[in-house]
Amino acid sequence: xxTHSQISGLAAGLFLLPGFVFGAEExxxxxDRSGMESVYWGDTHLHTAYSTDAGxxxxxxxxxxAYRFALGEEVLSSTGVRARIARxxxxxxxxxxAENLGLAPSIANSNPKLLANPWGRDIHDLVKAGxxxxxxxxxxxxxxxxxxxxxxxxxxxxxxxxxxxxxxxxYNQPGTFTALIGYEWTSTPExxxxxxxxxxxxxxxxxxxxxxxxxxxxxxxxxxxxxxxxYQQQTGGQILAIPHNGNLSNGLMFAAVRMNGxxxxxxxxxxxxxxEPLAEVSQIKGDGEAHPYLSPEDEFADFGTWDxxxxxxxxxxxxxxxxxxxxxxxxxxxxAFAAKTGGNPxxxxxxxxxxxxxAIASTxxxxxxxxxxxxxxxxGRWKHYVIQSFTGDDSLSTMAYEELASGLAAVWAQExxxxxxxxxMRRKEVYATTGTRPLVRVFGGxxxxxxxxxSPQMAAIxxxxxxxxxxxxxxxxxxxxxxFMLTALKDPDGANLDRMQVVKGWLGKDGQxxxxxxxxxxxxxxxxxRNGKVKPVGNTVDLDSATYTxxxxxxxxxxxxxxxxxxxxxxxxxxxxxxxxxxxxWQTFDRKVFGDDMPDHVDKIVQxxxxxxxxxxxxxx
Numbered sequence: 001x002x003t004h005s006q007i008s009g010l011a012a013g014l015f016l017l018p019g020f021v022f023g024a025e026e027x028x029x030x031x032d033r034s035g036m037e038s039v040y041w042g043d044t045h046l047h048t049a050y051s052t053d054a055g056x057x058x059x060x061x062x063x064x065x066a067y068r069f070a071l072g073e074e075v076l077s078s079t080g081v082r083a084r085i086a087r088x089x090x091x092x093x094x095x096x097x098a099e100n101l102g103l104a105p106s107i108a109n110s111n112p113k114l115l116a117n118p119w120g121r122d123i124h125d126l127v128k129a130g131x132x133x134x135x136x137x138x139x140x141x142x143x144x145x146x147x148x149x150x151x152x153x154x155x156x157x158x159x160x161x162x163x164x165x166x167x168x169x170x171y172n173q174p175g176t177f178t179a180l181i182g183y184e185w186t187s188t189p190e191x192x193x194x195x196x197x198x199x200x201x202x203x204x205x206x207x208x209x210x211x212x213x214x215x216x217x218x219x220x221x222x223x224x225x226x227x228x229x230x231y232q233q234q235t236g237g238q239i240l241a242i243p244h245n246g247n248l249s250n251g252l253m254f255a256a257v258r259m260n261g262x263x264x265x266x267x268x269x270x271x272x273x274x275x276e277p278l279a280e281v282s283q284i285k286g287d288g289e290a291h292p293y294l295s296p297e298d299e300f301a302d303f304g305t306w307d308x309x310x311x312x313x314x315x316x317x318x319x320x321x322x323x324x325x326x327x328x329x330x331x332x333x334x335x336a337f338a339a340k341t342g343g344n345p346x347x348x349x350x351x352x353x354x355x356x357x358x359a360i361a362s363t364x365x366x367x368x369x370x371x372x373x374x375x376x377x378x379x380g381r382w383k384h385y386v387i388q389s390f391t392g393d394d395s396l397s398t399m400a401y402e403e404l405a406s407g408l409a410a411v412w413a414q415e416x417x418x419x420x421x422x423x424x425m426r427r428k429e430v431y432a433t434t435g436t437r438p439l440v441r442v443f444g445g446x447x448x449x450x451x452x453x454x455s456p457q458m459a460a461i462x463x464x465x466x467x468x469x470x471x472x473x474x475x476x477x478x479x480x481x482x483x484f485m486l487t488a489l490k491d492p493d494g495a496n497l498d499r500m501q502v503v504k505g506w507l508g509k510d511g512q513x514x515x516x517x518x519x520x521x522x523x524x525x526x527x528x529x530r531n532g533k534v535k536p537v538g539n540t541v542d543l544d545s546a547t548y549t550x551x552x553x554x555x556x557x558x559x560x561x562x563x564x565x566x567x568x569x570x571x572x573x574x575x576x577x578x579x580x581x582x583x584x585x586w587q588t589f590d591r592k593v594f595g596d597d598m599p600d601h602v603d604k605i606v607q608x609x610x611x612x613x614x615x616x617x618x619x620x621x
Contacts, residue, residue, distance in 0.1 A: 037459070040411045040421060041437055042091035043070070043361040044182070044242060045197050045280060045353035049078075050096040050160065051184075054357035055104020056127070056136040058373030061359035062105065063094045063164060067171040067179060070361050077360060078373040085362050086493060087437075090416050091178035092361060094168065095197045097186050098214035099144060100151060102160030107135075111156065119150040144188070149216040161211060165204035172203070174417045183212040185241070187219040189259075191312030193248040194221060197280070197353075198228070201422040202237035209235050220259045222268070225275040240426060244280035244355065246330070247288045248311035251321030254330035254346055269343025277426055281327045281611060282352040282407035282434050284371045285311075285386075285398075289350070289432075289577070289611050290328045293319060298517050300501075300579065303609070304404040304434070309396040313389035316396060331614060332505040332513030335571045338618070339507055349428030349470045349613030350575070352407025352435070363435030365606060366546070368405040368586035375400045379594035382587055382602060401602045405586045406434040410610070412441075412468065428470025431576075431612040438497065439489040442469050442576050444615040446476035448483045453560045458485060469575070470613040475620050481566035482617060486521065487558040488578050488610075495580040495608065496553025497523055498537040502561060506572035517577070520561045523554035539582045541605050546584045546592040553581040573614040580608045 048062050049055035060078040069075045072088035096102075106114045107124045114120040119142070126135035143150050151157070165181050172179040180199055187194040200207040213227040221243075228239045246253030258268055281288045286306030295301040307317050323329045327350060334346030354361050358376060360369040368377075375381045382401040389396035410431045413424040424430060431440055441459065445466025452461045462485055467473060473482055490497050500521040508514050519534045528534055538552045563574070585606040590596050598604075 038413065038415075039439060040090035040178075040413055040416050042089050042093070042178070042409050042411070042421075043354050043363075044093040044180070044199065044351060044409050045095050045184070045244065045283065045355045046092060046359065046361050047096055047184075047355070047357040048094060048359040049104050050102045050164065051357060052097060052100050052103045052136075052139055054372065056132055056139065059104075059358055060373075063096075063167045063359075066094050066359040066361065067092060067167070069359065071171075071177055075360070077369060077376050078358060079376045079378070081369075081377055083360055083362065083367075083369060086364055086367060088177075089361060091180060091411075091421055093180045093182040093197065093199055094164070095182045095184045096164070097184045098212035099186050099216060100139065100149070101157050101164070101183070101212065103139070103151075106156060106160070113154045113156045113159070114151070117151055117154050120154065120156075144215075147216055147219065149214075152216070158211060162208055165208045169204045172418065175415060178416055178418055178421055180418055180421065181207045185213055185215065185224055187215045187221070188311060189219045189252070191310045191314040192250045192252050193245045193311035194219065194243070194252055195245060196221065196224065196241040196243050196276070198224075198239060198241050199422070199425070200237060200239050201418055202235070203418070206235040206237040222259065222271070225271050228275050238422065240278070240422070241276050242278045242280050242351070243276060244283060244353070245285050245288065245311065246279070246325040246327070247286045247306050248309075249325055250310040250315055250317060251324040254324045254333065256324065256333070264337055264341065264345055266341045266343040269337055269341055269345040272345040273343070273347045277348060277428055278351050278430065279327055279330075279348045280353050281350045281432050282404065283355040284403045284406060285355060287404060287406065287434065288326055291322050291326050293322055294326060294329050295515065295517075300577070300607070300609070303607070304406065306398060306402065308398065309389070311387070313387045313396040313398065314391055327611075328503065328505065328515065331573055332515060335505065335507045335573070336511065336513055339511065339571060347616065349425075349430050350432045350611045351409035351425075351430050352432035353409060354407065363405055363408055365405050365435070365584060365586040366589045368589070370400065371403055375403070377590070377593070379596060382590060382596060382598055401587055401598065404434065408433045408435055408437065410437070410440070428613040429468050431469060431610055433610040434608045436494045436580065436608045437491040438494070438578055438580065438610055440576060440578055440610050440612055441487045442612050442615070443467065443485045444471065444473050444482055444574065446473075446480050446482060448485050448560060450560055453485045453487075453558060458487070467615060469615060471615055473615060473617040475568070481563050482574075484561045484574065484615075486561060486576060487556070489556045490580070495548065495583050496550040496555060497557050498553055498579040498581050498607070499523065499534060500557045500559065501577045501579070503575050503577055504563065504572060506567075506570045508570065516565070518561070521557040521559040523557065524552060537581050539605070541582055541584050541588075543584070543588055543591070543604055546589045548581070548583045550581070569619050571619065572617045574617075575614040576610075576612040578610040582607050
C-alpha cells in the first residue's frame with residue numbers, strides 16, 4: 001500500500017512538472033501504416049465439380065468444400081480420401097470454367113432446366129446410364145469444339161453463377177479469410193491454350209449483375225477486355241484477368257502479333273497491361289518462368305518443363321514457338337515493344353496457382369492430391385494420363401508423373417480483404433512460389449545502404465527511398481546504378497534456402513533483348529566465384545524414407561546488390577528467383593506410401609522456388 005505522502009509525491013511528479021503538456025507530441029511510430037506489412041497466401045486458380053472437365057470425370061466436391069479445405073477443415077475427397085491442408089490459406093479464388101458452368105452437378109441433381117433441353121437430357125441420360133466418358137466426349141465435340149452453347153436457352157448458367165457468387169460472399173470474412181469471386185475464360189483456338197482466370201474486386205451485388213464471359217462469346221482476348229471494361233462501366237466495380245499456361249499455347253500466349261494478325265501497337269499494349277497485370281507462371285501443368293532452350297546458360301531453367309504440344313496434345317511443339325510461351329522471354333520482348341510503340345504489353349507481375357480440378361488446394365509435395373479426381377492419392381497414379389492425345393501419337397500425351405505440386409500466390413498487402421488483395425495484385429506487389437511459403441521481399445532504388453538493409457525498419461525505408469516488386473525505378477542521378485535490398489526467410493514448415501538470384505533482362509544497344517542470371521546471396525558460407533558460379537548446396541534427401549534434413553542451406557538470406565552492368569540508356573527489368581534446398585518430390589512420397597516402383601526418368605527430388613514480380617527501369621525519354 002502507498003502511504004498518503006507517497007501518493008502526494010507521485011502526483012506531484014506526474015502533474016506538477018514545469019512545462020508538462022499532455023499530447024504535445026505523437027509518440028506511436030505506427031500511425032502511418034502505408035507500408036505493406038503482411039504477406040498473404042492463396043490460390044487464385046482452383047476448380048470444383050462445377051467445372052465440366054472436373055465434375056464429368058469424377059470430382060464431386062463443390063465450392064463449399066473448396067472453401068472449407070482452404071480454411072483448414074478436414075474434407076473427404078472425391079475418391080473418399082481424408083484430406084487437410086498443412087496451414088490454412090488466407091484467400092482463395094474458386095475459378096470454375098465459364099463454359100456450361102455447373103453442368104455436372106445439374107446432371108447429378110437432374111435439374112429440370114437441364115432436362116427441358118433435348119441436348120441436356122441426352123447428356124444427362126448418358127451419365128445416369130453409367131457412361132460419363134461418352135457424355136464428356138459429347139460435350140467436347142458438340143459444344144466446346146464448335147464453340148456453340150447447346151444450353152444457352154436454358155437459363156441454367158445464370159442460376160449456377162448466382163449460387164457461385166453467393167457462396168463466395170458467404171465464406172468471405174474480411175480480415176480473416178478472403179473469398180475472391182472469379183471464374184475461368186477457356187479460350188482454346190485450334191487446341192492452343194489462351195485461358196485466363198478472371199477475378200472481381202467486388203461482392204455478389206456487382207459480380208452477380210453479369211454473366212461470365214466465355215469462349216462461346218469469343219476466343220479473342222481483346223473481346224474479353226472489352227467485356228471487362230463494360231463490366232466496370234456498368235457496375236462501377238473492378239476486374240482483372242490472369243493468363244496461365246503459356247507453355248501449352250504453341251506460341252500464342254505472348255505472341256509478337258495480335259490474334260487477328262495485326263501488329264501490336266500502343267493501344268493494344270496499354271489495354272493488355274491494364275486488364276492483365278499478372279501472369280500465372282507455375283502450376284500443376286508445368287512451370288512457365290523459363291525454358292532451357294531459351295536460357296541455355298541458366299542451370300535452373302529446366303524445371304517442371306511441359307513442352308511436347310499444345311493443351312489439346314494435338315499439335316507438336318516447335319522450338320520457334322517457345323519464345324512466345326514463357327514469362328522471362330515475354331518480359332524481354334515487352335521491353336522491345338515498349339521501345340518501338342511506347343507501350344509494353346508484357347509488363348506483368350508473377351504469381352503461382354494450383355489449377356487443381358479436385359476442389360483441394362494443396363500444393364505441398366507430401367500432401368499432393370493431383371490434377372483430377374482420377375489422380376488423387378492411390379497406388380500407380382503416377383502412370384495415369386493427364387492429357388491423352390487422340391491423334392494416335394502417344395508421344396504428345398502427358399502423364400501424371402509429369403505434374404508439379406504447384407503453386408501458390410503470395411501477396412503483400414495491408415490487410416486480408418478483397419479490396420486490399422485485389423489492389424496489391426493490380427500494382428503487382430506479389431510473387432509466385434512452386435507450392436511452399438518462403439518469405440521474400442525486394443526493394444529497388446538508387447541510394448540504399450547496408451544500414452538500410454539491416455534496419456528493423458527496412459520495409460519502411462524501402463517504400464520511402466525506393467519501390468517494391470512490381471514498381472518502376474524511375475531515373476537516378478548521373479553516374480548512378482540501381483541498388484536492391486533483398487531478403488528471404490524459409491518456409492517455417494519447410495526447407496532451408498539454397499540461394500537467391502537476380503534475373504535481369506535488358507534491351508541491348510542493337511535493340512535485341514538479353515538476359516543474365518546473377519547469384520547474389522548463397523547459404524552455408526559458400527562463395528560466389530569470379531565467374532558468378534556457386535558450387536551446389538548439396539542433397540540430404542533419403543529416397544527410401546522420403547525424408548530430408550535442414551543440415552544444409554540457411555534459414556534466411558539477405559543482401560544489398562548493385563547492378564554491375566548497368567547502362568542508363570538501356571531498358572531493363574529485374575526479378576528475384578529464390579531456390580530452396582533439394583527435397584523429396586510427391587512421386588517419392590508415393591513410392592514410400594504405396595510402394596510404387598517408378599522408372600529413373602520420374603523426378604524423385606524437387607528444388608522448390610519463388611519468383612518475384614519484376615522491378616522495371618526505363619531511361620529518360
